[in-house]
Amino acid sequence: MKTMRRLLFAALALACTAPVVHAEDTGPYVAETDPAVLRKLERWEDWKFGFMMHWGAYSQWGVVESWSLCSEDVDWCGPPKHNKFTEKYANDYVGYVKAYEKLPTTFNPVKFDPDRWAGIAKDAGMKYVVFTTKHHDGFSMFDTRQTNYRITAANVPFHSNPRANVAKEVFSAFRKQGFGIGAYFSKADWHSQDYWWPRFATPNRYTNYDTRKYPQRWQDFVKFTHAQIGELTNGDYGPIDILWLDAGWVRPARADDNKDITDIGAFRPGPEDIDMPGLAKIARHNQPGLIIVDRAVGGRYENYRTPEQQVPDKPLSYPWETCMTLGDSWSFAPHDHYKSAHKVVHLLADVVAKGGNFLLNVGPDGNGELPPEAVERLHQVGQWMRVNGEAIYASRAIAPYSSGKFRYTRLRDGTVYAIYLPDDNEQQLPAQLKIPGPAPARGAQVRLLGSDAALAWTREGDATIVTIADAVRSTSKGAYAWVFRLPGAAAKSDGKR
Template sequence: MKKIITLCLLLWAAAGHAQTNAQLDPKILTTKAVMDQFMSLRFGMFIHWGPVSLRGTEIGWSRHVQVPVADYDTLYRAFNPAKFNADEWVKTASEAGMKYLTITAKHHDGFCLWPSAYTNYNIMATPFKKDVVGLLAKACKKYHIKFCIYYSVLDWHHPDYPIDNPNDTVNGIRKNAHMEKYVAYMKNQLKELIKNYDPYMLWFDGPWEKPWTPEMALDMYAYLKTQKKDIIINNRLGKAFSGTGADGTPHFLGDYDTPEQRIGDLNMHTPWETCMTICEQWAWKPNDKMKSLTTCIHTLAKVAGGNGNLLFNVGPRPDGLMEPEQVARLKEMGSWLRQYGTAIYNTHGGPWYPNQHFAATRSGNKIYVHVLEAPGQTLSLPALPDVKITKAYIMKGAAVAIQQSAQNITLTLPATLPDTNDTVIVLETDKPSISIAPIKI
């Protein structure tokens, strides 16, 4: 399904229908200073959660598929996550070293995790009757985590949204829907979310269906900026997302790119954020396969090495608890970050493009080489034009032997790497490391 969606997006963009920020008044765009702060955070928690956790199937997408619509749309009546504790969720994010948190306030299924005044299909109609969004926003303030909100453009449940079932082009269409009314509903809800919870960022999704037009997307971005000037908005209001060209030029509407379930390429011009699951499914799934600690840390290092952020997803259980194994894995990542976080936070990617053996980040007159998979007793890197390395050592450890030539830099690695997941070697340079243009290997 996702491959079909991607193909449709590419065809739409090729036909000249994609929107870009160039079509907006530049005065309303999010400032570089705000985006630089966002990109310095590097690591955030994504949470996909709702009544669908009662079935253990994918949020939104399993409606009409694994779960009949009559069942899916009434799951909220039994949704009572009595063990939900916003403080525990946010504390887990904090202990993982995450700096922001994004909650699916409304996914494609239309269910709202806050007491919206504009629909009864919300958390107050459940036996739980607690404002999940509000409780998370409050907990984020307590733990100094930036609070962000996911909101789906499409809504397969709402009577004024024309599509009920995206898999059925005949019977899955609502003939009496009014898209204009639905857009007004969106604006009302988004105003409500901004006013009541003051999110740092809005993470949109689901712009690919035909009822949502390029004009609506442009209008919505401009409208949101009247509600909060410096709110950060991802690139999924417009039809083309993950649309950064090889020249680094963004071909989308929004403040940053969002490659999904893959690591973005090194890009020093366009901000980007990889969204990825800690397991395989976005929403909770019984016995879902979880990524190893090595994979998790390699992913974070390669994302930072590409100059991006990592939005790492967990799907809590229907009782409101996060899986203990996932919590333990996140805390392991936090332990690594407490040791090596200087090489992740407040850095830039590069100068070398990441590969299977290493990634690199940089700050000031330092380059941090993340050794992910030792290729042998030495690690060979392309030389840095007009820049000399004055010192090399393992972060918080011993010196590293280094040889420099016009073509290569050769680092002699310890017989046993201090950290088998990611050993960080610090290279001190005689010039600011950010001055080095990206180097492909």
């Protein structure tokens, strides 16, 4: 009960602070007050490093997930021009949509092996997974009863496979490996006739009818969405920790709607209130303490925020997670360009030093396999994590957060880690290193993670001067980043942020 009271007081204190608005913010963060959700958020913050996968029938073509169905005038929408499967539709949007919608009839990913996926993610040092149960195109990767546009439908070749209920198999495989479980779910559904009504053209991502003029049609869509959320959370798919909701434009009306539509050339015909209180009630009745991420919407159902493909310049005052692709694409793309392990480790350190989590995405191919180059990158990151993970997991931010090439994290016991991020061509530590910031406790043994040797150190002004023996420099050569443990550099924590 004392723990619950502390969690409640912490949440209320956050709620009473002055509003802070950052990139991708949609207004002041609304702190959660449910003790069960707060406990799960605290555990989620300990995980730090997660694995995301965009996978669906579109993976057969290696095209962007869903967005090629959208006819907005931006470079990621419309039929791809340089793809052997789709180039004939470059100037035939209607033909492309028909072909795209038939993709499930050829989807037979017989090499789908969720146990292998989980093993690869575990080897990388990841602690939770977020899997796409349904993207904007409406194709459900779970055995929903609400539509035949699903992986288990009779016209999908994979439906007879013992692992056809893909989301359930993924969640089970990752749960066996000790992962936290997150269900990505798009609130938009471009296949549903109650969202994109065939009576009208579909000029953009929004509903193609005015929901105020046709309220029953919209209410039918709300009912459909709530029913799918009920299916995912009713226990058939096991315990779920995170409901990661996408399509942030599906939300109640705002005063500035349609004020400036030049960014995507998209006019919103009417509000798209999905009844989040009702949706959340269903989900949390089935999964008490569920973290809900109504991303890019704000309000009480955005328990943490998700800057996409970017790392904030400084720490944020609320729980957050950078979601980012390992390659250039969220879904599988032939010949994708993957970030180096060096780059991923630096991103991870930067995110965690600022108090965030890092959710890294890889798209499996149409056969159900993770691309070999991506697997190799994840393995390399895992090698670094096995040596240095203690500076990442269950850590929290500590000032100065970053200083030059250094990033800092702290543990609840007062241990601080200084993570040194070398340049691309920097292969070896210098013989002496000046670490600005928190001072180790008097008499503490400063060590480089991966080495048992105690390093000689002195304190000069606001910096710790560490002398690194040649043997330590030699054995640690070529690391993506070097981590120094500074015991007692911070006060012990009561477990809060």
